[in-house]
Amino acid sequence: xxxxxxxxxxxxxxxxxxxxxxxxxxxxxxxxxxxxxxxxxxxxxxxxxxxxxxxxxxxxxxxxxxxxxxxxxxxxxxxxxxxxxxxxxxxxxxxxxxxxxxxxxxxxxxxxxxxxxxxxxxxxxxxxxxxxxxxxxxxxxxxxxxxxxxxxxxxxxxxxxxxxxxxxxxxxxxxxxxxxxxxxxxxxxxxxxxxxxxxxxxxxxxxxxxxxxxxxxxxxxxxxxxxxxxxxxxxxxxxxxxxxxxxxxxxxxxxxxxxxxxx
Numbered sequence: 001x002x003x004x005x006x007x008x009x010x011x012x013x014x015x016x017x018x019x020x021x022x023x024x025x026x027x028x029x030x031x032x033x034x035x036x037x038x039x040x041x042x043x044x045x046x047x048x049x050x051x052x053x054x055x056x057x058x059x060x061x062x063x064x065x066x067x068x069x070x071x072x073x074x075x076x077x078x079x080x081x082x083x084x085x086x087x088x089x090x091x092x093x094x095x096x097x098x099x100x101x102x103x104x105x106x107x108x109x110x111x112x113x114x115x116x117x118x119x120x121x122x123x124x125x126x127x128x129x130x131x132x133x134x135x136x137x138x139x140x141x142x143x144x145x146x147x148x149x150x151x152x153x154x155x156x157x158x159x160x161x162x163x164x165x166x167x168x169x170x171x172x173x174x175x176x177x178x179x180x181x182x183x184x185x186x187x188x189x190x191x192x193x194x195x196x197x198x199x200x201x202x203x204x205x206x207x208x209x210x211x212x213x214x215x216x217x218x219x220x221x222x223x224x225x226x227x228x229x230x231x232x233x234x235x236x237x238x239x240x241x242x243x244x245x246x247x248x249x250x251x252x253x254x255x256x257x258x259x260x261x262x263x
Contacts, residue, residue, distance in 0.1 A: 008045060011125055011149025014164055018049055018157040046134055048152045049159035074108050074140070085247045086114040089171065092244060092253060094196050097121045099166035104155040104187060105129070105173045106148075109137040113144050122167070124148035127158060158186045165191055168258075169198035175226050181233040188238065191258035200246070200253045203227055229254050 015024050017033045017040075024031040024040070031040045031047055041048045095101060095115065099122040103111060106126025115122070126148055128134050134150050141148055153159040155170065156179050168187045177183050187197050204227035229243050229252045237259065244253040 006147040007124065007149035009149075010123075011151060012047065014125070014149075014161065015047060015049060015151060015159050016161045018054075018153060018159040021161070023161075043131065043152075044135070046131070046138070046150050046152060047159075048131070050129065050152050050154055054154055054157065074110070074136070082110075085251060086111060086171075087118075088246045089198070089200055089253065090114050090118040090120070092255065093120075093167070093169065093198055095120045095122050095167050099123065100164060101125065101167040102127065102158075102160070102165045102169075102190065104158065104168065104170045104183070106137055106150065107133050107172065109140045109144070109146070109148070111169075111171050112141065112146055112148055116144065116146055125165075126150050127153045127155060127160075129154055156182045156186060158190050160190045162189055163192045165195060167191075167196050167198075169200070171200045172202075174199055174201040174230065180230045184230065184233050185235070188235070188258055193258055195258035197256045197258060198253060199230065200251060201227070203245075203250060203252050205250050 012024070012026055012031065015031065016022060017024060017036070017038060020033060020036060020038075022033045022035045025034055026032075026042075027039075029042050031042065031049070032038070033040075089111070093115070101115075101122040101124050103124075103126045106112070106128050109126065112124055112126070115124075124146065126134075126137060128137070128150070129152070131152050134152055138150060151159055156177060168191045170183075170187070174180065174183065184199070187199075191197055231241060231243065231254060234241055234254075234256060238256050240255070240257045242255045244255070245251075246253055
């Protein structure tokens with residue numbers, strides 16, 4: 001039986017029922033809402049704060065796709081272009097030693113490795129909708145010597161309390177969220193006042209690539225607007241919103257700050 005420790009143990013104290021916001025207490029292989037008694041399973045050491053009915057639409061399609069492709073996902077990151085992309089992200093992100101850092105769709109943990117390789121030392125935590133990706137991520141983190149707490153949850157209803165993290169970021173998958181506005185609001189909610197937030201994903205240039213593979217993929221992609229940086233979904237009162245172009249325009253990055261105390 002898998003026995004969690006380190007950040008995997010600490011993450012339990014940070015988790016909340018994503019619907020009620022209530023604290024959770026551990027009872028054997030479950031986390032229990034202290035007010036309602038609702039129970040959430042701890043599956044192979046990873047808390048599952050995600051009900052089946054919570055996942056639908058594009059989120060459900062992504063979950064199935066990532067569960068199926070989790071073993072092959074890391075192959076994509078062996079190419080130099082992916083390494084360059086991650087390096088550009090790391091050069092923009094501001095993370096201080098000791099910061100509490102949340103990646104809202106952690107995938108197989110490649111960005112955590114990227115931060116480690118760039119000398120970033122923080123308290124790492126990861127959320128993902130796909131258990132297959134989380135299982136792969138845990139294996140990778142053990143191999144890379146990275147201590148991080150993982151949870152299965154929906155980025156549009158993050159299973160954490162308010163004002164917990166110094167840095168909150170998302171890399172890849174944001175374009176296909178059911179509710180982008182809600183996902184951004186959730187990132188802001190779990191961020192401390194003045195925290196740094198980053199969102200990264202592909203631009204619509206993927207449609208403009210020539211070649212058989214790109215043309216086939218393009219048939220299954222939604223309208224171009226899906227690939228636009230989600231600036232219009234950021235609340236007006238949020239300060240320091242900036243846009244960046246990465247990897248020769250193939251990806252975008254949006255950075256913002258968490259709400260200040262006086263807001």
